[in-house]
């Protein structure tokens with residue numbers, strides 16, 4: 001007879017989130033993050049709402065990102081280290097733009113490029129050093 005804990009782990013295994021679930025959450029997180037950053041740039045009285053969106057988006061990206069690493073069995077490779085550093089930078093962007101009084105078109109372009117680099121790193125997974 002199969003021991004009880006083995007049966008429990010089979011059930012757990014089936015109900016556990018798979019790689020695609022983490023990937024979809026990772027992609028939804030990008031839109032939440034981008035909405036937040038965009039709203040912060042626009043400023044206005046709803047700034048706090050967008051700051052919260054940015055925070056939620058960032059958290060979702062971090063958790064699903066490390067979930068993906070675990071699902072893929074990758075450990076903590078170069079591209080993920082760079083993504084973690086850039087993740088911090090993206091979190092600080094609205095504050096940096098405000099402090100430096102970055103012109104809006106430049107701020108938009110920098111944000112798009114940074115998110116593009118994150119996408120490149122995630123898709124290509126380059127060995128960097």
Ligand code: HEM
Nearest residue numbers: 030061062065066068069080083084087115118119122123
């Ligand atoms: C602002 C934050 C981030 C953005 C915008 C971002 C963006 C992306 C994008 C667009 C992809 C490609 C998804 C696909 O293959 O369809 C991706 C994949 C990936 N990301 Fe991120 N990412 C972010 C943060 C992170 C963090 C913090 C980690 C972990 C340290 C991470 C780990 C991964 C991994 C492992 C993949 C590969 C997924 C796969 O091949 O299935 N990401 N990311």
